[in-house]
Amino acid sequence: xxxxxxxxxxxxxxxxxxxxxxxxxxxxxxxxxxxxxxxxxxxxxxxxxxxxxxxxxxxxxxxxxxxxxxxxxxxxxxxxxxxxxxxxxxxxxxxxxxxxxxxxxxxxxxxxxxxxxxxxxxxxxxxxxxxxxxxxxxxxxxxxxxxxxxxxxxxxxxxxxxxxxxxxxxxxxxxxxxxxxxxxxxxxxxxxxxxxxxxxxxxxxxxxxxxxxxxxxxxxxxxxxxxxxxxxxxx
Amino acid sequence: xxxxxxxxxxxxxxxxxxxxxxxxxxxxxxxxxxxxxxxxxxxxxxxxxxxxxxxxxxxxxxxxxxxxxxxxxxxxxxxxxxxxxxxxxxxxxxxxxxxxxxxxxxxxxxxxxxxxxxxxxxxxxxxxxxxxxxxxxxxxxxxxxxxxxxxxxxxxxxxxxxxxxxxxxxxxxxxxxxxxxxxxxxxxxxxxxxxxxxxxxxxxxxxxxxxxxxxxxxxxxxxxxxxxxxxxxxx
DNA sequence: GTGAATTTGTTCGTATGTATG
DNA sequence: ACATACATACGAACAAATTCA
Numbered sequence: 001x002x003x004x005x006x007x008x009x010x011x012x013x014x015x016x017x018x019x020x021x022x023x024x025x026x027x028x029x030x031x032x033x034x035x036x037x038x039x040x041x042x043x044x045x046x047x048x049x050x051x052x053x054x055x056x057x058x059x060x061x062x063x064x065x066x067x068x069x070x071x072x073x074x075x076x077x078x079x080x081x082x083x084x085x086x087x088x089x090x091x092x093x094x095x096x097x098x099x100x101x102x103x104x105x106x107x108x109x110x111x112x113x114x115x116x117x118x119x120x121x122x123x124x125x126x127x128x129x130x131x132x133x134x135x136x137x138x139x140x141x142x143x144x145x146x147x148x149x150x151x152x153x154x155x156x157x158x159x160x161x162x163x164x165x166x167x168x169x170x171x172x173x174x175x176x177x178x179x180x181x182x183x184x185x186x187x188x189x190x191x192x193x194x195x196x197x198x199x200x201x202x203x204x205x206x207x208x209x210x211x212x213x214x215x216x217x218x219x220x221x222x223x224x225x226x227x228x229x230x231x232x233x234x235x
Numbered sequence: 236x237x238x239x240x241x242x243x244x245x246x247x248x249x250x251x252x253x254x255x256x257x258x259x260x261x262x263x264x265x266x267x268x269x270x271x272x273x274x275x276x277x278x279x280x281x282x283x284x285x286x287x288x289x290x291x292x293x294x295x296x297x298x299x300x301x302x303x304x305x306x307x308x309x310x311x312x313x314x315x316x317x318x319x320x321x322x323x324x325x326x327x328x329x330x331x332x333x334x335x336x337x338x339x340x341x342x343x344x345x346x347x348x349x350x351x352x353x354x355x356x357x358x359x360x361x362x363x364x365x366x367x368x369x370x371x372x373x374x375x376x377x378x379x380x381x382x383x384x385x386x387x388x389x390x391x392x393x394x395x396x397x398x399x400x401x402x403x404x405x406x407x408x409x410x411x412x413x414x415x416x417x418x419x420x421x422x423x424x425x426x427x428x429x430x431x432x433x434x435x436x437x438x439x440x441x442x443x444x445x446x447x448x449x450x451x452x453x454x455x456x457x458x459x460x461x462x463x464x465x466x467x468x469x470x
Numbered sequence: 471g472t473g474a475a476t477t478t479g480t481t482c483g484t485a486t487g488t489a490t491g
Numbered sequence: 492a493c494a495t496a497c498a499t500a501c502g503a504a505c506a507a508a509t510t511c512a
Contacts, residue, residue, distance in 0.1 A: 009499060035477060046501045051478090059294070067478050068508030180465040182417035182435040200417040200435035230415040232467060244480060270496060281482045286497090302497050303489035 010045055014053035017043070019211055022062065022073055025170040032070040033063070060174060091227045094133045099157040101127040104146065111143035114207055114218040124149025126156055129192065130221075136193050137227035142219040166216070173216060175209035180230065183222065193224050200225055245280055249288035252278070254446055257297065257308055260405040267305035268298070295409060297446075324464040327367025334392035335374075336362040339381065346378035349442055349453040359384025361391055364427065365456075371428050372462035377454040401451070408451060410444035415465065418457065428459050435460055 008016075021027050034042065039050045054071060057063040064074045105125045112123055124146055130138040144152070151169050152162040159165055163173065181203045190197040201222045208217040243251075256262050269277065274285045289306060292298040299309045340360045347358055359381055365373040379387070386404050387397045394400055398408065416438045425432040436457045443452040 011499075037477085048500060048502085052499085054478095065478065066508080067506095068476080068510075070477065070509090175468070177466065177468045180415050180437070180467070182437045182460050184419075184433070184435045198419070198433055200419045202415070202417045225417050231412060232415070233410065233412045246480075272496085283481060283483090287480085289497095300497065301489080303491080303495080305490095305496065 011049045011052040014043055014045065014049060015056055018053060018057060019062065022172065023170050023211055027073050029073050029075045029167050031073050035070060091132060091229065095160045096131040097157065097160050098129040098131060100129055102156055108143060111218050115143060115145055115215045117145060122146050128156065132227055138221050138223040139189060139192060140219060140221040142217060144217055148216050171216060172211045173208045174211050177207045179205040189222060195224055202228060202230065246284045246287040249278055249280065249284060250291055253288060253292060254297065257407065258405050258446060262308050264308050264310045264402055266308050270305060297407065322466045324466065325365065325367055325372055326462045326464065329368045330395045331366045332392065332395050333364040333366060335364055337391055343378060346453050350378060350380055350450045352380060357381055367462055373456050373458040374424060374427060375454060375456040377452065379452055383451050406451060407446045408443045409446050412442045414440040424457060430459055437463060437465065
C-alpha cells in the first residue's frame with residue numbers, strides 16, 4: 001500500500017484501514033466492528049477521529065450504526081443492489097436465471113473499454129435470461145474482469161444477483177453508473193422475451209466500480225416494461 | 236412553527252433554523268452565512284453543534300463549504316436539476332419550450348394524490364413541449380400546488396427548467412423520486428414529437444419534495460430516445 | 471424482567487493546521 | 492503579511508439505546 005498515508009488527515013487514514021479490513025475479509029458483512037473505545041486504543045487516536053471515519057463509511061453505505069448496539073458491516077441485501085437511492089424492482093415471486101452463454105473471450109472491445117482493460121486482456125462474458133414466475137423478463141449481458149469472473153462463474157446459473165456473492169469474497173462496489181434508455185425489441189429479443197417485435201424495452205447499461213475505483217462489472221440489460229420498475233430516490 | 240423543537244437534538248434545531256432562514260429568503264443562493272463563531276454566539280451553542288448542523292446541510296446539498304472561505308448557500312445550477320447523482324441530458328444546443336396548455340384545474344385526481352392534496356383542492360396544470368434546435372424532444376405534463384404554480388406561471392413558456400426559478404423564491408427541493416419506464420408512442424404523441432407511431436419513448440414520472448417534505452411538483456415527461464440520455468451515478 | 475455494563479449519540483471546551491481574501 | 496474562516500484533532504461528560512448476566 002502507498003505510504004503517502006502520512007500526509008493524509010488521520011480520520012482518512014483510519015477510514016482506509018477500516019476499509020482494508022473489510023476488503024481483506026477480516027470483517028465480513030454482518031460482522032460487528034470493535035467498539036469505538038477499542039478502536040481508539042488500537043489506533044491511538046481520539047474518539048472524534050474514530051467517529052469521523054465511521055461516519056463517512058456509514059454515509060458511504062459500508063457500515064451501519066445504531067445507538068447502543070455495536071457498529072456492523074452492512075449486509076448486502078439478497079437480490080438487491082444495495083445502492084441507496086436506486087431501486088430496481090423486478091416483479092414476481094419465483095425468480096430464476098437461465099445461463100445462455102458464458103465464456104472467456106478476447107473480443108468485446110467495447111466492454112474492455114468500459115472496464116478500463118487493455119485490448120489484449122481476456123474478458124469474462126456472460127449472457128443470461130432473467131425469469132420471474134417462469135416467464136422471461138430480461139436479457140442481461142455481463143462483462144467482468146477475469147479475476148471477478150472466476151468468483152461468480154460457479155453461481156452464474158444460480159444466483160439471480162451476484163453482488164452478494166462478490167461481497168462475501170470481500171469485493172465491494174462503491175460507485176455505480178447506469179445509463180437508461182429505451183429501445184424497440186428486435187425479432188430475436190422479442191422471441192426470447194415472449195413479446196411482440198417492436199415493443200418498447202428498457203435498456204440499462206451499468207458500470208460498477210470497486211472500492212479502489214476500478215471497474216468490476218459492465219452489463220447491459222433489456223427489460224420488458226411489464227415486469228420491471230425503475231425508481232430513483234435522492235435525498 | 237411547532238414547539239416540539241425542545242426535545243430534538245440541538246444540532247437538528249440549528250439545522251431547522253438555518254433552513255428557515257433560507258426558505259424565508261433571508262439567505263439567498265450564493266449568499267454567505269455568518270461564520271461559525273458568529274453562529275455560536277447567536278445561538279449560544281458550541282462549535283461542534285454548529286458544525287454538525289452545517290455538515291448535514293452540506294451533505295444535503297443545501298450549503299457549500301470550503302476551507303478558509305465563508306460558507307455559502309449553494310447555487311442552483313442553471314438548467315440543471317441540482318440533484319447529485321442523476322443526470323438528465325437533453326441533447327442539443329438551442330433549447331426552448333413551447334407551452335401547450337396551462338390551467339388551474341379541479342380534476343387530475345391522480346396528480347392530487349401524488350401531491351398529497353385533498354380532492355377538493357385546485358391544482359396547477361401545465362403541458363409543455365420541450366424543444367432542442369427547433370425539433371421536439373419531449374412532452375412534459377407538470378402538476379403543481381397553486382402556491383408553487385403562481386411562482387412559475389410567468390416563466391412557464393420561457394424557462395426550460397423552472398427549478399432555478401423556484402430556488403430564487405426560496406423554494407428548495409431535497410428529495411426527488413423518479414420512476415422510469417418505456418412506452419410505445421401513440422399516434423398523438425408521434426405526431427407531436429415527429430416520430431413514427433410505436434417508436435419507443437422514455438417516460439419519466441417525477442415527484443419532487445420541498446425542504447419540509449411536502450411535494451412541490453409532480454410531472455410526467457415522455458422523451459424521444461434520440462435526444463435524451465439518462466444517467467445515474469451513485470457513490 | 472430488572473438492572474448494570476456496554477455502546478453509540480450529543481454536546482461542551484480547547485488547540486492547532488491550512489486555505490482564503 | 493495578516494486576520495479570518497473552515498478543517499482536523501484532542502479530551503471530557505452525560506444521554507439514550509441496547510445487551511446480557
